[in-house]
């Protein structure tokens with residue numbers, strides 16, 4: 384969370400900084416700010432809320448200068464107002480920060496005792512004062528930053544600019560990512576390659592613990608022990624064009640509609656179009672011998688992992704443990720020798736997922752990452768990567784990343800089943816054909832958009848909504864509820880249909896819509912009975928099923944959406960789409976900010 388950009392330019396940098404911030408707004412949008420050097424003095428403009436508010440301020444009071452830093456904030460310490468907005472500054476240094484300084488109280492008390500005055504409630508401001516404290520002791524900027532870094536506990540990416548130093552920026556990384564960009568007589572710092580994509584494709588990622596001293600032509604990188612180190616400069620694939628919404632009113636809707644295409648792109652890496660055989664890249668372990676998979680992730684990616692647990696257990700007959708990364712990282716769970724940890728992440732930067740990955744490595748697991756951003760920390764630290772090809776996902780609520788994660792995980796389940804001899808050739812061929820057809824079937828599902836938009840009017844008036852499913856449809860129910868909560872702010876719960884009678888059935892009355900995720904599969908009749916139980920109590924059922932399912936149960940539903948009849952193996956990928964659309968239209972009816980829901984951020988780099 385929080386986005387960072389810094390530039391030492393040959394030209395006016397404020398417009399470039401703002402353009403960079405716009406690409407980073409998905410990381411947080413509580414406030415935004417920029418600082419430049421004007422005749423050697425630090426000047427700032429900051430605004431609560433969106434970058435547009437900052438732009439309005441800059442219109443009134445422009446900021447000149449060829450060196451600057453800028454920040455978009457997701458609040459951790461201190462409410463999202465202008466005083467707490469970054470950059471934080473003294474008359475000697477301005478800083479921007481992503482992460483948490485855990486021992487800020489202690490340092491702040493010391494500095495207050497030494498005569499420093501603080502203006503904000505943030506943990507970040509302490510960095511500006513601590514560096515100033517060392518500068519006041521006649522240290523050079525680099526030494527002052529190195530000394531300050533040694534005092535800081537926690538996770539952070541930082542960029543610092545110094546009064547009187549037009550040819551200097553310093554960046555530091557412990558935890559959240561920080562990239563150095565190489566331009567033509569210009570140099571950049573950014574939270575990720577996307578932030579810098581309009582400026583350069585030559586990127587160097589700092590390693591954990593590194594700090595970097597940048598001038599207009601070059602960068603010197605030091606590790607945590609102050610030793611000069613060389614880090615690879617790579618060409619990134621991030622597109623220079625600001626990603627647009629096309630004809631769609633929101634990124635989320637555009638991304639929902641991209642699913643047939645990006646599932647197809649993803650499949651192209653794993654499916655031989657001539658033979659329909661699933662092929663994975665070479666892996667540093669033998670799928671046939673894995674004693675257990677441990678799957679971990681956060682948010683929507685976790686639900687993709689949840690579906691994969693069913694697939695790997697049912698089709699490949701391999702034991703799977705599953706947990707959210709924020710629990711797994713601290714659970715001290717014993718993981719078996721020779722085991723494989725699967726981490727799933729769109730951004731590849733989620734702090735808890737990265738920490739769980741590191742825990743897995745400590746426990747001698749081979750780590751396999753299903754990741755959308757190939758240059759991300761998770762992709763770089765994993766032993767092997769199975770990329771999703773969703774392209775940049777801008778809507779904070781994940782959609783196309785989820786279905787492409789499912790696509791990759793389905794391919795993994797099939798490859799594992801083949802390696803372990805748990806399916807015969809005929810079944811393998813049937814399932815890989817079913818996967819190959821997903822893009823076409825996904826396009827058919829999208830044809831129900833209008834109907835789902837109408838149904839959203841029922842959901843939009845509800846205070847509580849229940850989502851029910853069994854087997855691999857259970858995680859889809861959870862994902863449906865999460866989507867609705869995230870963007871419409873309506874309370875929703877996903878429940879295993881069979882578990883409903885142990886609690887949530889008490890919630891049911893005529894006011895509660897119940898979304899039943901029920902493809903025709905071997906558990907259909909069980910889910911049908913649970914659906915009857917809700918109807919008997921006045922529940923309004925919105926039934927997501929196929930022709931056969933609707934023939935059996937459609938009568939009792941308030942309304943049914945007929946999805947394509949597919950092999951139940953691939954149903955979770957397709958049934959994800961109507962729950963996305965339902966959440967989307969409900970949020971639009973409620974008038975929320977669909978792409979940037981309150982309090983959320985797309986890339987969660989704090990724990």
Ligand code: G6P
Nearest residue numbers: 681682683684728729730733781
């Ligand atoms: C945030 C986002 C979710 C996402 C989760 C995990 O909560 O809002 O959409 O599923 O982080 O992110 P990751 O990048 O690891 O998939």
